[in-house]
Amino acid sequence: MLKYLARRLSATLLVITLVSMSVFGIFAVLPMDPAALTCGKACSAPVIEANRHRLGLDVPVTVQYGRFVKGLFVGRDFGEGAAKFHCPAPAFGYSYNRHECVTTLVAEAFPVTLSLAVGAFVLWLSVGVSLGILAARKRNEWQDRAATAFVLVGTSLPTFISGLLILLFVALKFNLINPIEMGRWVSPLEDPVAWFRTFIFPWIVLALLYAATYTRFTRSNVIETSSEDYIRTARAKGLNERDILRKHTLRAALAPIVTLAGLDFAGLLGGAIITEGIFNLPGLGRLSIRAVLRDYDLPTILATTILAAVFVVVANLLVDILYAYIDPRVRVAS
Amino acid sequence: MTQKPFLEVKNLNVAFPTEDGLVQASNDISFTVARGETLAVVGESGSGKSVTSLAVMGLHDRKRTQITGQAFLNLESGPVDVISADDEVVRKLRGKAMSMIFQDPMSALHPYYSIGNQLIEAWSLYNEGDKAAGKKRAIEMLDLVGIPDAAKRVDEFPHQFSGGMRQRVMIAMALINNPSLLIADEPTTALDVTVQSQILQLIRDMQKEFNMALILITHDLGVVAEVADRVNVMYAGKIVESGGAEDIYYRPDHPYAIGLLNSIPKIGELDSKRLVAIPGQPPSLINLPQGCSFRARCAFSDRVPGNLCATTTPTLDEKSTDHFSRCHLPEAELVKARKEIGGK
Structure with missing residues (x-):
């Protein structure tokens, strides 16, 4: 190891x-x-x-x-002389x-993107996985059809549409977001309520897209695993359906989701350009897009690009290590 | 058999509704197995062998299966009909009163859990006691089924075992709660020939050890000859012949059984003779037509008087003592037929 x-x-x-x-x-x-x-x-x-x-x-x-x-x-x-600036390592x-x-710009933007990514991640993972399991268990019943409808809407609505719709017809219409303060960064350590209010709608917008994908993925994985021979063995042992699902089916069905979730999360850490744009969040996505479109600010673009790549590569590593703990076959092979 | 049979299956029908129609996979099946007795069920793929035993185990999805008939387990507390009993009642019989081992040991064990974990799980369903006690019992069982160094290997994972060893593990797991009935669904089909006889021997030893009723599903007639007391020959969802192993072997009554036995290559004749096959395919199990299901492939249907094979479905009749067959062929013709293609 x-x-x-x-x-x-x-x-x-x-x-x-x-x-x-x-x-x-x-x-x-x-x-x-x-x-x-x-x-x-x-x-x-x-x-x-x-x-x-x-x-x-x-x-x-x-x-x-x-x-x-x-x-x-x-x-x-x-720079030189009077116009000299020092940037620490x-x-x-x-x-x-x-x-x-x-580095200062990135350090200011990163907590915003991190908040956005973590919240959305928790939301989409819990909604997507539980909805997927429900759909698989109630296959071809109304719960399954409802989940399929959700998947269809979620995957086909681009964030720039769902984001604007939610912003205009929910958040602003019902005064749930103060348009003047929209996107103002508040640390969750200082004011958790304000932090939550800033991020809840961006979370929903981002999570909608991912949750749909995860619902579909979980559903098909659970259904596929349910027909495995070892599930029949578990049933033949006399296990009840709850334990079969919890211990046998989900363990195998959810393992690939670890990989997917790790990489998706890492991708989001690089910045969610559209969502950050719509909700005026000063995160890495906004930082990059401003550097690219308005300022031609090469050092900033360089930094955000490399950072995004580092997130993905590191996530890959972590996911692989995690997977070795989940699947004993990988553990021995490595 | 003086003892009351442990399992009594009566008029069992299993059907699957599909978009193309109702698939009648098991058709009016009746048989019994007593403790200590071995019933072999033979027939080609799709003849309803596994479907019948899965129904006994209650392993069909009730929503997608139509099951009628009865299957009584004669427990000490009295008989229970596993077909009409509640799911929860049948579940608590699985692994305890009846166990099952499957064809492919490579996929029948959960790849993410250690052997010990899976055995302990089965044990703790029906036994009080902590994990250590379960582990002790697991090692005991692994030892019993001939896994060398069981105390160490109990912590290993299925992929670290060979096919034969995995089937031993499956047997250990099936027997850990001392069941009265073991259903072995083609337990040696996926294994190397050299390992097959070891596993078969192990199953027989275990049957003696635990005094179990054993249903051995197979399409290997060699296996049948070795271990079976009784044989059910199945074709297109029906039992077409049923009797003692010797009867079936030496005096097969049904043309299908005759054909099956005839298709076994015999050592010494291999050079001179081509392998013999039964021509044709089994019929579709959707909307089975009136008459004998085997008639299209039967070499002797023209010897049956009238058009009986096409018009009347034959019943399972006792042709000689405790030897049943589902065929219209008169006894005299049958003896001739046996001689003609059996060569025995």
Whole structure:
């Protein structure tokens, strides 16, 4: 197990390195010149050159990458003289649009996205899995048909429609969200009620989509597992239906959901762009989309992209380790 | 048999409603098995062997199955009809009064739980006592069915066992509560030939040890000859011949049984003779037509006077003492037929 862990961990590090390199490489070859973009109104060739030097873009891309990696570990200084800024480690870069270390921007945005992701995750997992089990148990009865209808609506309604509908016809109409305070970040440690009120509708919007997928997945897994030989064995032993479901069917049927849930959750941690946009939540999704569409803020895009990749890769690792605990066959094979 | 039979099945019918019609999988089945007795049920796939025993075990989904008839378990507390009894009553007989082992030991054990866990679970359903006592009993049973180093292997998982060992585990689990009836549904079909006879021997030993009634479902006639006291030959959901193992073997009465026996290759004749098969396919079990279900494949139906095979469904009649057959063929023709294709 320890050997397996070490192998997986080094593979994970390798993937993260490769991802950061490719993202870095892509930005280097983009037909966009940050030096010109940050030039201002009175722009001239010397100013652009000076900017290029200031941004650290006048050296080969390999050297840039080296500085970037070094900055991650020991922090980094940007600019010179009076306009010098220090970003402590881990420094992802400096946003000249926002005049802030990227790490600070990310650190401010992350709790918002984390709150959104955790709440939605809990909601969709509990709703999706229990609805899926119910549908499988009451196959072809009205509960199953209702669940199928829910799946259909949930999977076919894009978040930008369901989000707007809920915002307009529920949250605003019944004064459940104060439009002026909408999306104001409150820490759950300071004011749990306000935090909950900020996030409940975004949670519902996000969870609707995922819960539908999980309902369908759980339903088909439970039905499939129910026809396994070992379920018949359990019944032949004399176990009651509740124990068969709880101990035998669900254990096997829900194991693949661990994988799915882990990866979906990690994907959300990278930022839910549309939901954050609709509900004005200052999370990673909003940070990225602003950096991409409005500011051409390369250091920020770089940071959020790498971060999103890291979440997915790390989640993959955790899910695999978790799976080895769930399924003894994996444990021995590894 | 002087003893009262432990299981008495009377006029059992099992049917599955489908979109194409009602599938009559088991048709008017009656038989008995006493403790210590071995009943073999033979027939090809789809002849209703497993369906019948699953009905006895109460393992059919009642919502999707139509079951009529009776199946009495003669318990010490009195007879219980498992067909009409409450689900909960039948459930509490499963694993205790009657147990079942299945064809494929590779998939019959839960892959996520250790052998010990699954055996203890079965034990604790009907026994008071803590986990340690259950584990002790589990090891005892594994030891009894011939799993070497049982005390250590009890904590291992099904995938760490070979097919034969897994079937031993299944047997240990089925017998852990000392049942009076064991139904073995093709217990050796999925196993290597070398392992088959070991498992069969084990089942016989266990039958003696626990003095169980044993129903052995198989399509291996070699197995039947070795272990059975009585044989039910099934075809298209019906019992077509029933009798003592010797009777069936040496004096088969039904053309289907004759054909089955004739299709066994005999050592010494392999070079000179092609394998013999019964031509044709079994009929669909939806809307079975009037008459004998076997007539389309029967080599002797033309010897039956009149058009009896097509117009009248034969009844299961006692042709000789304790030897029943469902065939219109007159006795004289039968003796001829046996000689012609049996070669015995």
